[in-house]
Amino acid sequence: MKKVFWVLITCLLVVMVNVPRLVQQKPLPAFLESDFVFPEMGCSVLYAADENVVLGGNNEDFINPFTRVWFLPPEENAYGRVYFGYDGFLWQGGVNDHGLFTDALAMEEGITVDQGDKPLYPGTLSDKALAECDRVACVIDLFSTYHTNDVWRFSFLFGDAYGDSVIIEPNGFLLKEGAYQVATNFYQTTTDSYHCEHEACGRFRTASQIFETAPKFSVEVMREALAAVHFEGSSPTLYSNIYDLKNNLIYLYYFYDYETEVVIDIAAELAQGPHSYALADLFPGNTAAQNWSKKMAADVKSRQDAYPTFPDNPAVYESLSGEYQLTPPGAFYDTLWVAVENKELVLKIKPDKAWLDLTAFEPDSFHHVSMFYDFTLHFLFGPDGQAQQFVYTQDGENFTYVRTGMDVIQATEIPIPTATLPATTELSPLIATPTDLSPTNTVPAEPSTNPQPAAERSGFWLVIPGVILFGVVVWILRKQK
Structure with a gap:
């Protein structure tokens, strides 16, 4: 009985020592816990090239209605760039004035990447690529040289005006084979895209079939592919863009309305200096987008007004x-x-x-x-x-x-x-x-x-066993008396 008594006393002391430590642990702020990757993101990034045109395409599918476009004119050591994304310069992809485009895709699974002897790049390597590169080979060299993240929950597709594209995943590079390349939200280095049952694989097959059967590529064919794989509902396609990489034009669509088009002349916009637009302001007549975003916009405004x-x-x-x-x-x-x-x-x-x-x-x-x-x-x-x-x-x-x-x-x-x-x-x-x-x-x-659940943050699951152990110790002492 004495052995049991001292074992229980020891367990109780361990719990009492560790509970305060757990109670004092603090969860990290939201932006410190992730690299701006959210599981609700479902995107499709496409590339197609033939003797007539070279096109990049993207559907941005998410739950944040505050979308924008930014124009960054060329500088002494950087090409001019156009970025699309969300308020707060949370850009997701874009194109430079030398015909290189990219966009990122969120993944459900995080993959750990060993840094090895690579130097850690302090910024966003995609921005460095668009600032310095005009060819996919240059992009591959950058991602081969630098370490970006310890854990990847994303992949990238880059395409240039010369007919080359690549999908960059944590496990390697996938160069374009044939006339087109399609990327959706799954790792193609580890998944059989033609037999998997994931929704993202279905989008991959749908877009691939459209390109495979097209007699030639065009803006119309790219738009058809984007429309075929768009999302509606709670996490809709917020915007779509088609990059004409040879002619430095962007065909922009808003909230899966592929009948209403805004054409952006990259050179003309960059000549105006640094500036940006809210995408909603470029498409004032889209009532579907306005109705969908109304509640979220009101919530943000009410929280801002609370200060x-x-x-x-x-x-x-x-x-x-x-x-x-x-x-x-x-x-x-x-x-x-x-x-x-x-x-x-x-x-x-x-x-x-x-x-x-x-x-x-x-x-x-x-x-x-x-x-x-x-x-x-x-x-x-x-x-x-x-x-x-x-x-x-x-x-x-x-x-x-x-x-x-x-x-x-x-x-x-x-x-x-x-x-x-x-x-x-x-x-x-x-x-x-x-x-x-x-x-x-x-x-x-x-x-x-x-x-984290509040119970875990407060040490709840150690407090309860501590109380139980204390009760058992008291009961043993009473029995001994």
Whole structure:
């Protein structure tokens, strides 16, 4: 009986020691848990080339109605680029002014990739490819040289104006064989596309059959293929684009309406300088899209309106801009950047992708609210008036990022330099301990792409056994008496 007693006491002590540790563990913010890949994404990327035309095609299927197109003019060391995607510079694919296009496809299964002796590329390798390459061979060389992600949940299709294309998967490269190439949401290096029963394999076979039976390729044939594999319902085809890679034209369609077409002259748009459009503004008559997105747009606006308004003060942006490191490190993105882009303050998740606009709601605090994100940044300043660190807060969880080259602020209270604020602003002191910060207005955050059950986060499954063990110990003691 004594042995049983001491075993139970030992188990109880182990539980009591570990429960506080689990309770203190914090889930990572949504953008730190994934590389902007969501299981609801279902896309089809196509390529077809003959002696007359070279075409790329894409259906973007997802649940985010806030779609945009961006135009980035050529620079000294970069080709001009056109990107399509979602608010916050969350682009998914695009084309450059030398006839190279790409788009990405989300996958249900993640595949671990060993870095080996490859250097880690800090940005998005697809952007580097469109900025520097005009041929598929150059793209293959880049992906062979650099390591991009430890876990791939995506693949890419690249096609150039010279008749070459390639599908890039974590397990290798698939060069085009024949006159066309089709990619949907499954790994072709590990799946028999003509016998698998996955829905994505069905789309692959449908598009392939259209190309196989076409007497010649054309914009009309590419449009027929995209229309044949489009989605409706909860995760519809938000936009489709056909790239005429020889003539630098884009044929754009919105919300699976393949009868209404907008033609984009790439050279003419790039000549206007950096700019972007909301795709909805290019297709104002699409009532189906308006009705489908109405509820989501209202939800985002209500969450934005929950924050108080504060006068915009671009004069402080320079004092906030810089590179910040997560302290302690350990998240998917240990480094974030605060910068000014097109006169707006943004939080950059990557140097070349995911630039989330920041809106002030206090002198030292900013928020971002969009389809999937709802967070605040609270800045702490050093004696020189420069931001020294910020605390990222989402869903009541706090993460401290320290500006590169600076130390963590230990002072109990550091005032904001009054010279950087509007004269009418009433200053409020900063809270002493960064890890205890919480936003002034608690706004419900969007769930992460892989949310943990609340019971797991709180150590629930260890608390209950601890209570049971305690009861057993008490019962044994009573029996001994």
